[in-house]
Structures are given as C-alpha cells and as structure tokens.
Amino acid sequence: MAKVSQIQEWTSVKRFVGNKDVEFSEITFDSRMASSNALFVAVRGVHVDGHLFISKAIEAGCSIVVCEELPNGEYENTTFVLVEDSALALGEIAAGFYGNPSEKMVLVGVTGTNGKTTVATLLHGLFRDMGFESGLFSTVANFIGSEKLPSTHTTPDPVALNKIMQRMVDAGCKYCFMEVSSHAIDQKRIAGLSFKGGIFTNLTHDHLDYHKTFDAYLKAKKAFFDGLPKDAFAIVNVDDKNGMVMVQNCKAHVKTYSIRSMADYKAKIVESMFEGMQLVINNEELWTPFVGKFNAQNLLAVYGAAASLGCDIREVLLSLSRLHSVDGRFQTMRSASGITAVVDYAHTPDALKNVIETINQIRQPEQALLTVVGAGGDRDKTKRPEMAGVAVSGSDRVILTSDNPRSEDPQSIVDDMMEGVDLQSKIKVLTVVDRKEAIKAACMLAKRGDIVLVAGKGHEDYQEIQGVKHHFDDREVIKEIFDMI
Known part of the structure; x- marks a missing residue:
C-alpha cells in the first residue's frame, strides 16, 4: 500500500486536488482495469488519450487519478494529482511504488534495430552460466532466473516492468538485461529505471510507420544514451555509421566494438561453417555455434558488456563457447535428403541482407539458396520492395509470401514487394501467398x-490474419515437410 502524498517523492507534482492521505495498492493506465484500490494514470498515448477515460476509471471505483489537466465536471471523493507529463510520471511512480527494483540490480539495456534479442538473451545466459542469477526482458520471452514468462512487447509497460523486476530482486537476481525498443524510449516506458549500462547494436530501416522519419527513429535511440548516468557504461558498434552518433552527448563511459576497424573490443572471423565459427576476440580464440559477421558483432557486444562489468575474461570466453543460438535466429534444420533450412527472424532489409550474406559466405558454388520471405501488414510499407530486392540480389530463387498480414490483404503486400524486383530478376521469383505452401x-x-532460408518470423508461433492469431511456426512447418520428402 502507498499514500497519495508519497507520489511527490517519486515524481514532480504540480499540485494535489483532494485528500493526499488516500491509499492505493495497485497502479493502472487502462481504465478497464481500474478499481477502488487502484491509482489511475491518464497517459496521452499514440492512438488514445487516457484523459478521455478518467470518468470511466472513476465509475469503476477508482478514487485517485494522475493527469496533466483536470477533467470537466465535479468529482466528489476523488483525488487528482496534476503532473506535467503523465507518461513520465507513470514510469517514475511505478518505480517508486515497487521500491525502485532497478537500483537493486545491475540493469543493462540493449537497443538498436537488429541484434537486441540475441545480445540481451546471451548476456542473460552468460551471467547465469557464470553463477550469477539474472533476469531478462526480450522479444522472445522474459525470465526471472530460469522461470520463463510470456512476452507481449519487446519492452513491457512501466508497471509490468517494475512489478517483474521486483520479483527478480526477490528471487535473488543480481543482474537484469533488457531489450529497449525505440517505441519504449519514445513513450517513456523506461522512465524511472536506473541503468548501469547501455549497448547499441546498429541502426537500419525499420519502424518508420511509427517514427515517420529515419532522423526521428535515430533520435529516439539516441535519447536512451543521452539519459545514461556518468557512472554507467555505453558500448557502441562502430561498424555502424551511427555508432558514435549515439554517444555524442553521453555522460557514461564509452567503449567501442568492431569486426572491421580499431576498437576497444575487436573480433576476427577465422573460420565459418553452418555449425559455427572460429573467432579471435582481443587476441583470444573462441569457437562458437553462432554464424555470421552480425553474430560476431553480437558476441563482441556481450563480451564488452561482461568486461565493463568486471568479469574475468577467460571465464567469459569459456562461457560464451557454451552458449547456443536464440530461438528463431539463424536456426538450422537438415532433412534426411540433405537439404538445409535456416529459420531467421530477419524482418528488415538490413537483417535479411546480413543473413543472406552469411549463407553465401558459407555455401559451396554448387549449393543453391532459395529464400522464402514476406513483409508484415499495417507496418512500414516502404521497406517491402527493399526486402524483395535484397532477397533477389542474394538468392538463386525467391518465393514471396505472407508474414503477418494483420488487417491488410496479403496479396497487396506481395504486390508491394514485387515493386522491388527488376524485370531481369522476375524469372527467379515466385509468389505464393499461403506461407505454408510457399x-x-x-x-x-x-x-x-x-x-532454404525462411525469413521474417523466426521464433513466432502464430500468424496474424485479419486481427486473428492462428498457430503457425515456421520450424514446425519445415519439420513436417522434411519428414515427407
């Protein structure tokens, strides 16, 4: 339980209207979840303004409302807490209410277009392998130690974040690794959290349906590093042209990693095959089951974070060699007839290019690459022709199909993708809208x-069509087909 008066200890309050001694035992920003025990925070969202639902929350029994402006009408027995920014206040109040759990662990955030899930998941696995209990927030799943929790967003809302982090603290977690999405940064979902470190993987074309411009997307990512305290560390990929841009105003201690140029953490790929690769990281050899330049960069980010946190480097390298690939990230399967399938989450032009380049570096001249790829509906349309263009330029055959069409006509999405296929390349492209048939x-x-590369969905076990999620797992489909041929 907490009193309304405590809120001013957690966030900046312009003024109180009503009784400051009222107590609450839960926090919500969804009026449908409001109750007599809840504090309702009216957040101005992307699509909906929570201020329009204040009356609904009060009707549901809620007697405490945090808002930027008072609603019209008279509301007896209701306490209003006026703030400048209710989205910011939600994060800070949630952190304070749950006892600031992020301050009781070493919290490291990972942001970038591609690689977030792999880096965060590997850090979680690495530190647990070295004997440190750890928590994880990722696109694939959240973990409290070994306890797996479902993941609905790359970065959860502030209430869920702090509630789960408090459980991590109670479970003895010393570290927590978190994917930090650009949406979460922009919507201030990470407000009130205390980060000890931040990692930048890369920045490529994605989420322009939300951010509208690449510059706005970049600024959202950069804001995370701008907010790191001076006693934190920031590790950036200088193989990406925006690596040093991210830390221009950063107060944290900056370190760099690269597979192409001079950096604090440097790697070279000595040998590469579908089963894994031999690396040299800062003059130390490492065999890993991961494949590709992009994974060499991911491993460097993990290595750099562990080094920045004071871990024994020999122990880090030993643990890294024991870790396995993340679900749906360059996951390989082989049929009895000798066909290799690669399932990957690549759903941006750059990620798809990385995966195709990796396969082309490993395969022999007589081995053909057949790529199955689609693009999501109700998302950034400008990347659709780019995705097809990338697939065509690096593959022997391409089958364009559905991803998650959501509310869009899947055929129209495929048609958009075909705009990226030049006339000469159309001879090697098929369009099969049904993903299983593709x-x-x-x-x-x-x-x-x-x-056979099947790209775009990776770990996902569903396909969303006309707003309905149907069970669909690329890996299950491939296994079923492999068993038949």
Missing part, C-alpha cells in the same frame, strides 16, 4: 545440398 514449394524445389 515453404513447401521452396523445399520441393531444393536439391540435395541446397539451402
């Missing part, structure tokens, strides 16, 4: 030794 077609066209 995967089946690729596997049937493949010969012994060939590689």
Whole structure:
C-alpha cells in the first residue's frame, strides 16, 4: 500500500486536488482495469488519450487519478494529482511504488534495430552460466532466473516492468538485461529505471510507420544514451555509421566494438561453417555455434558488456563457447535428403541482407539458396520492395509470401514487394501467398545440398490474419515437410 502524498517523492507534482492521505495498492493506465484500490494514470498515448477515460476509471471505483489537466465536471471523493507529463510520471511512480527494483540490480539495456534479442538473451545466459542469477526482458520471452514468462512487447509497460523486476530482486537476481525498443524510449516506458549500462547494436530501416522519419527513429535511440548516468557504461558498434552518433552527448563511459576497424573490443572471423565459427576476440580464440559477421558483432557486444562489468575474461570466453543460438535466429534444420533450412527472424532489409550474406559466405558454388520471405501488414510499407530486392540480389530463387498480414490483404503486400524486383530478376521469383505452401514449394524445389532460408518470423508461433492469431511456426512447418520428402 502507498499514500497519495508519497507520489511527490517519486515524481514532480504540480499540485494535489483532494485528500493526499488516500491509499492505493495497485497502479493502472487502462481504465478497464481500474478499481477502488487502484491509482489511475491518464497517459496521452499514440492512438488514445487516457484523459478521455478518467470518468470511466472513476465509475469503476477508482478514487485517485494522475493527469496533466483536470477533467470537466465535479468529482466528489476523488483525488487528482496534476503532473506535467503523465507518461513520465507513470514510469517514475511505478518505480517508486515497487521500491525502485532497478537500483537493486545491475540493469543493462540493449537497443538498436537488429541484434537486441540475441545480445540481451546471451548476456542473460552468460551471467547465469557464470553463477550469477539474472533476469531478462526480450522479444522472445522474459525470465526471472530460469522461470520463463510470456512476452507481449519487446519492452513491457512501466508497471509490468517494475512489478517483474521486483520479483527478480526477490528471487535473488543480481543482474537484469533488457531489450529497449525505440517505441519504449519514445513513450517513456523506461522512465524511472536506473541503468548501469547501455549497448547499441546498429541502426537500419525499420519502424518508420511509427517514427515517420529515419532522423526521428535515430533520435529516439539516441535519447536512451543521452539519459545514461556518468557512472554507467555505453558500448557502441562502430561498424555502424551511427555508432558514435549515439554517444555524442553521453555522460557514461564509452567503449567501442568492431569486426572491421580499431576498437576497444575487436573480433576476427577465422573460420565459418553452418555449425559455427572460429573467432579471435582481443587476441583470444573462441569457437562458437553462432554464424555470421552480425553474430560476431553480437558476441563482441556481450563480451564488452561482461568486461565493463568486471568479469574475468577467460571465464567469459569459456562461457560464451557454451552458449547456443536464440530461438528463431539463424536456426538450422537438415532433412534426411540433405537439404538445409535456416529459420531467421530477419524482418528488415538490413537483417535479411546480413543473413543472406552469411549463407553465401558459407555455401559451396554448387549449393543453391532459395529464400522464402514476406513483409508484415499495417507496418512500414516502404521497406517491402527493399526486402524483395535484397532477397533477389542474394538468392538463386525467391518465393514471396505472407508474414503477418494483420488487417491488410496479403496479396497487396506481395504486390508491394514485387515493386522491388527488376524485370531481369522476375524469372527467379515466385509468389505464393499461403506461407505454408510457399515453404513447401521452396523445399520441393531444393536439391540435395541446397539451402532454404525462411525469413521474417523466426521464433513466432502464430500468424496474424485479419486481427486473428492462428498457430503457425515456421520450424514446425519445415519439420513436417522434411519428414515427407
């Protein structure tokens, strides 16, 4: 339980209207979840303004409202807490209410377009392997130590974040690793959290349906590093042209990593195959089951974070060699007939290019690459032709299909993708809207030794069509087809 008067200890309050001694035992920003025990925070969201639902929250029994402006009408027995920014206040109030759990652990945030899930998940696995209980917030799943919790957002809302982090503290977690999405930064979902470190992976074309411009997308990512305290660390990928841009105004201690140029943490790929690769990291050799330049960068980010946190480097390298790939990230499967399938979450042009380049660096001249790829509905349309163009330029055959069409007509999405295929390349492109049939077609066209890349959904076990989620797992579909051929 907490009193309204305590809120001024957690966030900046312009004024109170009503009884400051009223108590609350939960926090919500959804009027449908309001109750007599709840504090309702009216947040101005992207699509909906919570101020329009203050009366609904009060009708549901809520007697405490945090808002930027008072609602019209008279509301007896209701306490209003006026703030400048209710989204910011929500994060700070949630942190204070749950006892600031992020201050009781070493919290490290990972942001960038691609690689967030891999880096955060590997850090979680690495520190647990070295004997430190740790928590994880990721796109694939959240973890309190070994306890797996479902993940609905890359970065949860502030109330869920702090509630789960308090459970992490109670479970003895010393570290917490978190994917930090650009949406979460922009919407101030990480307000009130105390980060000890931040990692930047890369910045490429994505989420322009939300941010509108690449510059706005960049600024959202950069804001995370601008907010790091001076006793924190910031590790950035200088192979990305925006790496040093991220830390221009950063007060934290900056470190760099690269596979191409001079950096604090440097790696070279000595040998690469589908089963893994041999690396040299800062003059130390490492064999890892991960594959590709992008994964070498991911491993460097993990190595750098562990080094910045004072871990024994030899122990770090030993643990890294024991870690395995993240679900749906360059996950390989092989049929009895000798066909290799690669399932990857690549859903941006740059991520798809990285995966295709990695396969092309490993495969032999006689091995063909057949790529199955789609693009999500109700999302950034400008990347659709780019995705198809990337697939066509690096593959022998391409099958364009559905991803998560959501409310859009899947055929129209495929048509948008076809705009990126030049006239000369159309001869090697098929369009099969049904994703299962598209995967089946690729596997049937493949010969012994060939590689089938199924990109875009990775770990996801559903396909969303007209707002309804249907069970669909690329890996299950491939296994079913492989068992038939």
